[in-house]
Amino acid sequence: MSLSPIIPILLVPVGSAALLALLPGYRLTARLNVLASVLTFLAAVALFVLPRPEPGNYLLVDDLNIVFIVLNCFVGLTAALFSAGYIGHEIETGRLTPVYVRFYHAMYQLMMFGMNLALLSNNIGLMWVAIELATLTTVLMVGIYRTHEALEAAWKYFILGSVGIALALFGTILVYVAAQPVLGDGTPSMVWTRLVAGAPRFDPALLNLAFVFLLLGYGTKVGLVPLHAWLPDAHAEGPTPISAVLSGLLLNVALYAVLRFKMLVAAQPEALAPGPLMIGMGLVSLIFAGFMLYRRRDVKRFFAYSSIEHMGIITFAFGMGGPLANFAGLLHMVMHSLTKSAIFFGVGNAAQVKGTQKFAEIRGLSQSHPALGWGLALGILAIAGMPPFGVFLSEFLIVTSTFARTPALALLLVFGLLLAFGALLLRLTSLVFGPPEGSEHPARAAPVALYLHMAIVLTAGLYLPGPVEHWFQNVARLLG
Amino acid sequence: MERMAFDTAHLLAGGLVLVSFMMIYQDRLQALLNTFTLHAVVLSGAVAWQAWTQAAGHLYVTAAIALIFKAIIIPSALTRIVQRLGIHREVEQVVGTGLTMLTGMGLVALSIVLMLHVTSKATAFAREDLAFALSVVLLGLLMMVTRRNAVSQVVGFMSLENGLILAAAGARGMPLVVEISVAFSILVAFIVIGIFLFRIRERFDTVDVRALDSFRGERR
Numbered sequence: 001m002s003l004s005p006i007i008p009i010l011l012v013p014v015g016s017a018a019l020l021a022l023l024p025g026y027r028l029t030a031r032l033n034v035l036a037s038v039l040t041f042l043a044a045v046a047l048f049v050l051p052r053p054e055p056g057n058y059l060l061v062d063d064l065n066i067v068f069i070v071l072n073c074f075v076g077l078t079a080a081l082f083s084a085g086y087i088g089h090e091i092e093t094g095r096l097t098p099v100y101v102r103f104y105h106a107m108y109q110l111m112m113f114g115m116n117l118a119l120l121s122n123n124i125g126l127m128w129v130a131i132e133l134a135t136l137t138t139v140l141m142v143g144i145y146r147t148h149e150a151l152e153a154a155w156k157y158f159i160l161g162s163v164g165i166a167l168a169l170f171g172t173i174l175v176y177v178a179a180q181p182v183l184g185d186g187t188p189s190m191v192w193t194r195l196v197a198g199a200p201r202f203d204p205a206l207l208n209l210a211f212v213f214l215l216l217g218y219g220t221k222v223g224l225v226p227l228h229a230w231l232p233d234a235h236a237e238g239p240t241p242i243s244a245v246l247s248g249l250l251l252n253v254a255l256y257a258v259l260r261f262k263m264l265v266a267a268q269p270e271a272l273a274p275g276p277l278m279i280g281m282g283l284v285s286l287i288f289a290g291f292m293l294y295r296r297r298d299v300k301r302f303f304a305y306s307s308i309e310h311m312g313i314i315t316f317a318f319g320m321g322g323p324l325a326n327f328a329g330l331l332h333m334v335m336h337s338l339t340k341s342a343i344f345f346g347v348g349n350a351a352q353v354k355g356t357q358k359f360a361e362i363r364g365l366s367q368s369h370p371a372l373g374w375g376l377a378l379g380i381l382a383i384a385g386m387p388p389f390g391v392f393l394s395e396f397l398i399v400t401s402t403f404a405r406t407p408a409l410a411l412l413l414v415f416g417l418l419l420a421f422g423a424l425l426l427r428l429t430s431l432v433f434g435p436p437e438g439s440e441h442p443a444r445a446a447p448v449a450l451y452l453h454m455a456i457v458l459t460a461g462l463y464l465p466g467p468v469e470h471w472f473q474n475v476a477r478l479l480g
Numbered sequence: 481m482e483r484m485a486f487d488t489a490h491l492l493a494g495g496l497v498l499v500s501f502m503m504i505y506q507d508r509l510q511a512l513l514n515t516f517t518l519h520a521v522v523l524s525g526a527v528a529w530q531a532w533t534q535a536a537g538h539l540y541v542t543a544a545i546a547l548i549f550k551a552i553i554i555p556s557a558l559t560r561i562v563q564r565l566g567i568h569r570e571v572e573q574v575v576g577t578g579l580t581m582l583t584g585m586g587l588v589a590l591s592i593v594l595m596l597h598v599t600s601k602a603t604a605f606a607r608e609d610l611a612f613a614l615s616v617v618l619l620g621l622l623m624m625v626t627r628r629n630a631v632s633q634v635v636g637f638m639s640l641e642n643g644l645i646l647a648a649a650g651a652r653g654m655p656l657v658v659e660i661s662v663a664f665s666i667l668v669a670f671i672v673i674g675i676f677l678f679r680i681r682e683r684f685d686t687v688d689v690r691a692l693d694s695f696r697g698e699r700r
Binding site: 121124125128129132133136139141143154155158159162163165166167169170173174176177180183184185186187190205206208209429443 | 594596597598599600601604610613614616621624630631632639640641644648652653654655656659660663666667670671674
């Protein structure tokens with residue numbers, strides 16, 4: 001246990017959060033933030049190499065969450081890199097003061113801690129507390145600019161997030177009530193591995209009700225329609241590194257929680273099948289977001305709706321279930337995280353050089369800032385589902401597996417995908433091509449993180465290495 | 481003795497639902513805060529009673545948190561905010577009190593029917609407790625959607641949270657209840673500090689959420 005990488009994965013973020021809160025000087029703290037993220041990422045990678053610890057009462061490492069932890073730490077690291085340049089610009093323009101930056105870095109690490117803890121937890125109570133912590137820290141960061149819009153976004157996020165969290169807790173309590181007669185009083189009835197083992201003997205009616213509450217509660221955090229209202233505001237008004245982390249990671253963490261409970265309910269054959277509920281919410285989110293994309297004038301808000309759309313696709317895929325759809329869902333989750341955070345890195349740079357987030361005032365990036373403009377174009381093409389990127393692969397798999405089973409649903413799915421595709425191409429032409437508009441100052445930093453992410457997404461689309469594919473298939477079977 | 485334990489738990493949980501209804505028709509902020517204090521006191525009693533009947537020492541901590549934090553610290557902090565911001569006036573409601581009360585009754589009926597149906601195999605203790613707890617949760621949600629004022633939304637959220645603590649305390653032997661109530665207290669403390677720190681009054685001249693809406697990013 002002493003060699004276990006779990007300990008640094010959790011302790012490095014907490015320790016550095018405390019340290020960053022105390023240290024002055026934004027250059028130093030930005031570097032330390034990156035360093036802490038590198039250490040956490042290395043520890044996460046070590047999970048693959050070192051033997052896994054036995055699942056305890058609180059923590060667990062298995063095939064499912066290891067993917068998420070590594071992804072989480074990786075995007076956490078690239079976002080920290082991006083954030084270092086971004087924050088420097090914000091200090092120079094006076095949008096943030098050094099005191100706020102200190103606070104920001106501490107919150108950043110605390111958020112990483114909350115997400116890692118949620119992913120590692122084997123205890124449904126602990127998972128709930130961790131997700132609450134991650135929510136709370138992001139609320140504070142969304143409101144950090146203290147403008148009217150930022151405060152409104154933070155407040156809305158806060159209220160809706162709290163309601164979601166409260167509903168999720170009620171669902172968690174119901175799971176406990178269902179488990180307690182079978183597994184006995186106390187901690188065993190909250191340990192996920194034991195819950196899954198005992199689930200066939202749980203009261204199905206209670207599990208049904210619990211799942212509805214959990215889906216609504218954590219679904220609020222995933223950004224599923226009709227509980228999505230906080231998401232576009234929070235993405236648009238917060239600092240862009242946080243938008244990247246919100247879209248790329250926090251939504252995944254919430255969806256991961258839904259998946260865990262889905263596996264639990266699926267283990268009791270007499271309980272209602274969780275699939276149709278997830279399919280319904282997924283499709284509604286996809287099509288609703290598809291329509292909403294056309295009316296956005298704010299770049300970050302636009303891509304926030306695109307996140308709702310993709311979360312809808314992923315929820316749909318997991319709702320369909322079966323090895324192929326689950327495989328595609330998992331792959332899409334990873335590809336979406338990487339691509340969307342890359343897009344936010346690009347958008348953040350573009351918004352900083354142009355000094356605005358409005359589509360109308362950001363045009364012709366490929367001429368004024370070639371590296372940034374082409375990187376962003378790659379990202380938008382990828383997220384729209386164009387081959388040869390990884391997103392195409394996963395969307396293709398979702399569509400074909402759905403066509404094979406229920407063609408009617410597949411038609412709706414394709415309709416939603418095409419809607420979003422149209423909106424994305426429309427915006428791509430105005431953002432990247434045409435005569436440049438606004439400031440032509442060179443960007444502060446080269447978009448390294450953006451190209452790194454896009455390289456991974458492209459590689460995954462062209463060639464998925466055998467062990468990785470095997471791994472995903474294994475997890476997909478686990479998900480049932 | 482078993483009977484007595486059950487009846488008292490029933491009485492206290494039912495009392496919590498009653499106080500939730502009382503909060504719905506309060507139309508002044510100060511009165512609302514006073515009623516919330518009563519809500520927290522009743523919750524504290526209900527949790528302490530559960531602690532005694534289940535012989536679960538850790539629940540006394542939750543009861544104490546409810547009493548000290550929610551019945552004393554938070555109401556007095558919110559009272560100060562209300563006075564500082566000068567919003568003793570009437571609370572605006574989106575829909576009328578009568579309609580809200582009727583909706584509330586419907587919600588309570590719904591949760592009782594739902595929970596009693598679903599928990600047919602659980603013990604009577606847990607069943608009644610969960611039914612009442614869900615009622616309190618739904619009434620809290622109702623209050624959050626029918627009020628426009630930020631302070632009363634916070635109060636609505638806290639009453640919702642009281643319902644959750646009641647449910648957690650009633651679930652026999654549930655671990656982490658103390659941790660969860662601490663986590664919730666931190667959350668609430670953040671909201672209250674947030675109202676202070678972000679100086680919603682200074683920036684908006686009101687804590688009316690409708691005013692926040694007018695600053696929406698997506699202006700057309």
